[in-house]
Structures are given as C-alpha cells and as structure tokens.
Amino acid sequence: MSDMRQISVNVNGCQYDRTVEPRLLLSDFLRHDLGLTGTHVGCEHGVCGACTILLDGQPVRSCLVFAVQADGCEIDTVEGLGTMEKLHPIQQAFRETHGVQCGFCTPGILMTLVPFLEENSDPSEPEIRQAISGNLCRCTGYQHIVDAVLLAAEESRPEHSQ
Amino acid sequence: MTERYVGQRITRNEDPRLLTGQALFVDDMDIPGMLHAAFLRSDYAHARINSIDVSAARKRPGVVAVYTAEDLGDYWRPGPLLVPAPHSVENVIFNQRTQVPLVKDKAKYVGEAIAVVFAVSRYVAEDALEDIWVDYEPLAPVVDIERALDSDAPLIHEGLDSNLCAHLAQEKGDYEAACREADLVISRRIAIDRGAAAAMENRGLVANWDDKSQQLTLWDTTQAPIPVRNGLAGMLGLSEHQVRVIAPFVGGGFGPKIMMFLPEEVLLPWASMKLKRPIKWIEDRQENFYATTQERGQVHQAEMALTSDGRILGIKDVFVHDTGAYDPYGMTLPLNTQSHAMGAYDVPNYLTDAKVVFTNKMIVTPVRGAGRPQGIFVAERLLDLAARKLGIDRIEIRKRNFISPDDFPHNHKIIDQAFSPLVLDSGNYRLALEQAAERIGWQEFIGEEQPRLVAEGKHVGIGIASFIETTGIGPYEGARITVEASGKISVATGVGTQGQGHFTSFAQIVADQLGVSVRDVHLVTGDTAAFHWGTGTFASRGAVVAANAIYAAAKTVRAKIFDLASKTLETPKEKLELVDGHVRVADIPDQAITLGELAVLANPMRGAVEPGSEPGLEATDYFGPRYGATASGTHAMILEVDSDTMMVEIKRYVAVEDCGTVLNPLIVDGQIHGGVALGIANSYYEKLVFDEAGQLLNASLADYLIPSALEIPRIEIGHEETLSPLNPLGTKGAGEAGTIPVPALFAQALEDALADYDLEILEMPLSPNRLFELMQEARMERGDA
Numbered sequence A: 001m002s003d004m005r006q007i008s009v010n011v012n013g014c015q016y017d018r019t020v021e022p023r024l025l026l027s028d029f030l031r032h033d034l035g036l037t038g039t040h041v042g043c044e045h046g047v048c049g050a051c052t053i054l055l056d057g058q059p060v061r062s063c064l065v066f067a068v069q070a071d072g073c074e075i076d077t078v079e080g081l082g083t084m085e086k087l088h089p090i091q092q093a094f095r096e097t098h099g100v101q102c103g104f105c106t107p108g109i110l111m112t113l114v115p116f117l118e119e120n121s122d123p124s125e126p127e128i129r130q131a132i133s134g135n136l137c138r139c140t141g142y143q144h145i146v147d148a149v150l151l152a153a154e155e156s157r158p159e160h161s162q
Numbered sequence B: 001m002t003e004r005y006v007g008q009r010i011t012r013n014e015d016p017r018l019l020t021g022q023a024l025f026v027d028d029m030d031i032p033g034m035l036h037a038a039f040l041r042s043d044y045a046h047a048r049i050n051s052i053d054v055s056a057a058r059k060r061p062g063v064v065a066v067y068t069a070e071d072l073g074d075y076w077r078p079g080p081l082l083v084p085a086p087h088s089v090e091n092v093i094f095n096q097r098t099q100v101p102l103v104k105d106k107a108k109y110v111g112e113a114i115a116v117v118f119a120v121s122r123y124v125a126e127d128a129l130e131d132i133w134v135d136y137e138p139l140a141p142v143v144d145i146e147r148a149l150d151s152d153a154p155l156i157h158e159g160l161d162s163n164l165c166a167h168l169a170q171e172k173g174d175y176e177a178a179c180r181e182a183d184l185v186i187s188r189r190i191a192i193d194r195g196a197a198a199a200m201e202n203r204g205l206v207a208n209w210d211d212k213s214q215q216l217t218l219w220d221t222t223q224a225p226i227p228v229r230n231g232l233a234g235m236l237g238l239s240e241h242q243v244r245v246i247a248p249f250v251g252g253g254f255g256p257k258i259m260m261f262l263p264e265e266v267l268l269p270w271a272s273m274k275l276k277r278p279i280k281w282i283e284d285r286q287e288n289f290y291a292t293t294q295e296r297g298q299v300h301q302a303e304m305a306l307t308s309d310g311r312i313l314g315i316k317d318v319f320v321h322d323t324g325a326y327d328p329y330g331m332t333l334p335l336n337t338q339s340h341a342m343g344a345y346d347v348p349n350y351l352t353d354a355k356v357v358f359t360n361k362m363i364v365t366p367v368r369g370a371g372r373p374q375g376i377f378v379a380e381r382l383l384d385l386a387a388r389k390l391g392i393d394r395i396e397i398r399k400r401n402f403i404s405p406d407d408f409p410h411n412h413k414i415i416d417q418a419f420s421p422l423v424l425d426s427g428n429y430r431l432a433l434e435q436a437a438e439r440i441g442w443q444e445f446i447g448e449e450q451p452r453l454v455a456e457g458k459h460v461g462i463g464i465a466s467f468i469e470t471t472g473i474g475p476y477e478g479a480r481i482t483v484e485a486s487g488k489i490s491v492a493t494g495v496g497t498q499g500q501g502h503f504t505s506f507a508q509i510v511a512d513q514l515g516v517s518v519r520d521v522h523l524v525t526g527d528t529a530a531f532h533w534g535t536g537t538f539a540s541r542g543a544v545v546a547a548n549a550i551y552a553a554a555k556t557v558r559a560k561i562f563d564l565a566s567k568t569l570e571t572p573k574e575k576l577e578l579v580d581g582h583v584r585v586a587d588i589p590d591q592a593i594t595l596g597e598l599a600v601l602a603n604p605m606r607g608a609v610e611p612g613s614e615p616g617l618e619a620t621d622y623f624g625p626r627y628g629a630t631a632s633g634t635h636a637m638i639l640e641v642d643s644d645t646m647m648v649e650i651k652r653y654v655a656v657e658d659c660g661t662v663l664n665p666l667i668v669d670g671q672i673h674g675g676v677a678l679g680i681a682n683s684y685y686e687k688l689v690f691d692e693a694g695q696l697l698n699a700s701l702a703d704y705l706i707p708s709a710l711e712i713p714r715i716e717i718g719h720e721e722t723l724s725p726l727n728p729l730g731t732k733g734a735g736e737a738g739t740i741p742v743p744a745l746f747a748q749a750l751e752d753a754l755a756d757y758d759l760e761i762l763e764m765p766l767s768p769n770r771l772f773e774l775m776q777e778a779r780m781e782r783g784d785a
C-alpha cells in the first residue's frame, strides 16, 4: 500500500502529475482523483464498456487498466468532446435521434464511436452494430444509437457540408 | 390555443448534460472527509451464524468502523412492508417477513449483508472484508420453488409452519361449470425463471449528516425519493424536514431501484449520523447480481376451456410465485400476474390461485414488466396451443376472443395490484393486431416466403401476440409550477427519473399551456427539498399520474397569468393571448407584457396586497386516477433458427402499441425499443442460474448475457391511440409495454420455425442449449432420435 508511484498523464489536453497506489484503476483515477466523472463504471470487469476512454487515441476500458500503466500517456474522455453549448457532431446526432435515455452508457459509447467514425466515414448498419457490440445499453435497445451514428456519418461527409 | 409541443418529436432538454459528462450521478458525489462502505455478504444461501469476529478488520489502518447486527442496538429491526396484503379479498393469507439490516442469527440468501465496514477508501474497506471471520453452520436451502412447500422442505422463517408466504385465490363466474361445457380443455405446466434488471448503473448512496444544521442529505439511486425520506425520518427519529433525499440522474431503474429500505439504504444514513461523516456506498456489479432484487420465477398449472370454434369459456391458473427470502413488496407481483393471465380476451369464467413461497434466494420485487409477462405468457401460450389443436389461424382465434371495443370499461371482477377492481378502461385490440399483421406482411410471409425458405431447408417462423398492460395506478402525484422573474418556468415534481425523458415530455405540457419555449421550462424531479408529496416512478405511471398533475397545475398558472395581465393591461381576458413568453392584446401586438414582468408584479416588495390573494404566479396541483389506465398492443416477429448452432436471428420485429395520447413519439419509441430489448433478453439470453445449494452461478456480465446491438433487431413501431377516459390528457403508461408480450411471441415464432419438431414451448427464458434439449426430447418422443 505504501509504495506510491508518481505518474504524469495528459487528459483532454491538460497535464496532471499525481501520486497513486499501484492498484488504483485508471477509471477510479479519472473519476475520483481527477474529478472527471463523465467516464462511468458499470461492471469493473471489462464487459459493459461504460468506462471506455481513448488511451493514446485507442478506445480502452479504463476499468481494466491501472492508473500507473497510463503514465506518460495521452487520454481523452467524454469531457474533452463537446460542451453543453457546442456539442460535438456525434453528441449532436445522439441528441437528435434520441440515442440517450438514462445516459449511463453514453460516454463509453461516444468514446468508442469517435475513432470508429474517423476510420469509417460511411459505415453500414451491421458495421455500426459490430462497432458498439462491446458496449451494453439497457435502455435504448440500441436502435436510436445506431440511428445517431448513421446521422453523424452522413453529416460529416463532404457532400453534406456544402 | 395551439398545441405546439405535445405530440411532437421534441429532442430532450436533459441531453446536453448527459452527453457531455456533466450530469450528476450518485457516484459522482465527492464530499471532503467522505468515508466509503463495503458490505460483507453471506457465502451461503441458508446458514446459521454462530459468531462473527470483526476485531482484525477494526484494527486495519484506514478503517473507521465495522458494524454487525449486534452493534445496531434498537435500530436493528425488519424493514417496513411497502405494500400491504389486499384486505378486500376473502381468505387471503399473508405472512409478513421483511428484510433485516444485517443478519443476526441466520443468513437466508447468498449475498445477504452480515457486516459493514467504513473506511477511508473503497479499496481499504474491501480489504477489511477479508479480515472478518464468520463461523457459518450451513443448512439445507430451499431453491426449487415447486418443492418449497414440501412437508420435508427446510424451514426458512422460524415461527411459520411452512415456507408459504401468501395465498390468494380469486374467481369470477364458475370455471368448473364452463369446463363441463367445453369442447376442448388445454392444460399445461408453464414455468418462467428469474432474471436480473441489470441497469447499467449499479445502486449507490451518499449519506451526509451535518451535525451543525442537524440535517441529513441522502443522494440515492432510488425511483422513489419521497417515500425513502419519510421512512428514514421515522426510523432515525428525525423530522421529515431534517431529511432531504435526492435522486439525481439515475442510470436506469427498471424496478429494483425502488429499493426501499434494503440494508444499505437503512445503514448508511444511520452510520453517517453516528460517525458524523459523509459516507458513500457504490454497489459493484457482482453485488448487483447478489443483492439487488430480481424477478419472474413462477410455475403455473394452467388450463383453458374452449368451444370447438375457438371461443374461450374459461381459464384456470394455479401457480406458485417465488418471493425469495423476504416479502417487502407484498403481493403486487402475483396480483399483476392474475390481472394479465386473461390476456386481452373476454374470459367469462376465471379461477386464479396464487401461492407465494419463500426460497433461499435474493428478494423478488418488480422488474420492468412486473408479473405481467408471466400472465400474458400463460394466456397466449394456451390460446396458441388451442389454435393449433382446433386448426384455427393464430390471428383469427385472437380476433374471436378480444374484448370488443364497445365493451369498455370492461370489469374483470377481480382485484388488481392497487386492490381496485380490475377494470380495463378503454382500447381497441383488433386494430393493433391488424396493423401488426399488415406491417409484418403476415399473409405474404405465410403464403409465399416461408414455404420458399423452408424448401431451401431454412427454419424460419413468424409469430404474433397481443397483450394488455395495466398502468398508471394511483394513489397520486403532484407538481408545483412557478413563473420566475426571468420569465422562465420552473416545475417541481416528486417522481424520480431514470432516463424516461421527463425533463422534456413534462416540459412540453407546460410549454403549451404557458406559451413559452420548451427549452425555458426547467424541471426539478427527485429532490424532496423541491417537492415532497408523491410516491415514485414505477408501474408505468409517470406519463399518466405525474403528467396529469403537471397539466392541472399549468392550467391554474395559466389562469393566474390571464387574471393579472387583464388587470395590468386593463383589457378583458378574452382579448388577451399568451404567446412567446408574452401576454398581449390580441389585435394590438405591441400592447404586451412579458411573463417575467407579470411574475414580478405578482410578488410585490412594497404596498398592500388584496386580502385572500396569493403571491407569485404559481400553482400546486395533484392528480389521482380512479383506477389504472390500460395500455395494449400487438407485437409480431419473424425469426430464423440456425439448426446447427441453435442461434436465433430476428429478421423482423413489429410493435404496435396503444398507450393513449403520445406526449412525445421520440421518447415513447425509445421506451418501446428498450422494453422489447429486455423482452428478447428474457426470452433467449438472460437467466439467473442457481445451483442446488442456492449459489448463483453466473454473477457477472461475462456469464449473464445481456444482449448487445448484434442480438437486438431494428424494431418497427406502429401506434394506435385510444385515449384513456380516466385522465384529462388521455395518457396510458408506456414504460413496460415493450417487454410484456415478447416471451409469448418468441415462443410462438420458435414453434413455427421448428414446426417439423412439433414443439411446445412452455418455459422461459430459453437459450440455445435449452432449445437443443427440447428438440432432442421432441425427437425422442417421435422415436427418431
């Protein structure tokens, strides 16, 4: 317990230097040490996907990573996407299609989708379903989430922005 | 007045906060000096506890306190009975045995709380659980509900002479006489097993006793903050005004988050007062499987008597219902089952007999659907088997038996979960059935597509099932609406919200009445400091009971606005109109006053006010329906079974719903999608598996399979709108409807897809393995194994 470690991470563009126990989960570090509570925790055993964040650009389950493993890494969480006044296009699409009900799964799904949409500008419905198949949602039956991704993809394509 | 918002697909007011990670959930609370709780839970389903040694745990650095039942003194007492037994039925038996805060002498289910640790962090609190030594003496458990009443069954509760929790029989007409006249009697054993609600957010609490102000604040993932406040105040010896319960954003409820007075909720506030420290407890997923309430276990011996042309003469349903180790929720669930086992049909003779039994499993309380899916499963399955036997089309036999549209209100002459007569208020069941058949392409599928696919060797099937849902029960809800000096509107109501979009659908009602933008209506819900009358969000009642209270209060405020504006503008009310946050004289638009200015005038700082007048543009109103509004609908599906893997693919899914007036179709569609997804889960994926020792074998999301986006199909939705005559808005609940018919529908479609096996599916949930076994059994019976 006593051997604390010094870590330094960049979260949403801000640098944080903290001393942590080696066993501290990255999800707990983000939520409770940094106060970034937008990342949610639904199972702490790597199944639900609610805790998904980007670690050096890759979607990762923060409940399966120790904070010390993120030393020197860049992390993106939902707080770094859009703001309440200016939602990120994927957040806006979720709002338009009612992709959110209780909102507990939402941050993890958004963080899964950001890199997915960067790599797939014109995904099919089966591809979208595959992409979010590691994120559980108990409220929506997924349909409005799928609709949100279709809408966000459509709006991001060049022909649309003209 | 034009209805600008009600009925429209309005995007939600609450979404920006939820989408940006700014919405407050209970686990997001952080208070300086906060302790963290962890619970030691029984490893055995049934065990005497000879001794508990917590001395090592108390010594661990960072541990502040460890309590067992012994430390609770007078505070240790069984929890309240949330719903009493119905007094209006003769010969009801009900043995009240409610849960205890910590086990004193005997643990009655795996996961029952035995001790609690409070420490400086959750990590340390969990470490300290390992230091506690419990001397258990394991006892034989009661696991199988059909054997709970055997004479040699182990006794769970001392002081009772069996494991019978309750017995309730109701009858209308004379079933036995109907049976004698019947051409066909279908009699089957039907079994439905347990599942979990599994909201994505586990339960959680933060309790903060402030010694200086003598105030207790509890952030609670509850669906019912007001009853929690009132109950805790009583238990803790505080005035209700000293207790504030806040249900902030809650990550899905689905029933178990009503959670009134489970051990954690009772112990945290008490410990916070004793230790004078804020305390947090957040359930982990494994605890959610062991220690959050569950539902659905029932075994029915059910009969349907019919004429040769498929008319139902009567139904008899004798069933056993599993309540788990305790019964805080009274008889709500078996009553719901009794209310739904006649389905959407005109059943002249009905005999229903429910025995509720104690078992050594987690407590059973409502989970989305709440006893109704079981009832509908019984009615629909028996009718399907009758149709098969009589050679009548599945759609036709339903049409022959529906309650006719001119037979409403339809009194079923038994009592429902609210102990009121089961009266179905309104509906037109045939329309939904026809629409569903049309949308799914019933005729084309059966006539062309299915024969073609079957010829290709595919196992494809179609199903159609109808249902009713009693919703929107009383007693009442209330709301207070205030026009603020800014011209914005604040609305306070007592129901909690767990994702149903109340911030928006309720705001739509107010915005229409008060002529403001829906974005300018700010709703506070689930905070007892803002509104302290009401019961909570359950039984699909928000859009009925709370919405109508809001509607009433909004109309009163509207009248006050016109009164004051008429005086101020010196114009008769009839000449005034309320638009865009202004009251103006109809033909002279520049003669106007804003709502904000009126609000200031209504609350003068100086001068005399007229006697009898109330300050402000504000009103509080309540709504309590005479009895519940009954929603209904028909679902249809086409599925394909892969006969090598037994995996099922749902090809099409159609849900036609009648929930009366639709306040916001976007939100209602979302409710239906989520409900259907749970129904599919209940049919083919999710089952809590207990072994003979009462151990839950799949207590993780890796083993308990919640369907993902790959298993849940796109759901096509159709609406019928027969308005409820029982409330001014004409609404009926929609929260649970999606779930209710799915198991019955799934079973029927599977039978159709596997027609060559001549299966009868009389149990739920299934799984690929179980379906394989059923097919093997069918083969053996045919002798071609």
Ligand code: FES
Residues within 6 Å of the ligand: A040, A041, A042, A043, A044, A045, A046, A047, A048, A049, A050, A051, A052, A061, A062, A063, A064
């Ligand atoms: S909390 Fe990390 S996957 Fe569920």
Ligand code: FES
Residues within 6 Å of the ligand: A099, A100, A101, A102, A103, A104, A105, A106, A136, A137, A138, A139, A140, B200, B251, B252, B499
């Ligand atoms: S919106 Fe509630 S879990 Fe997804």
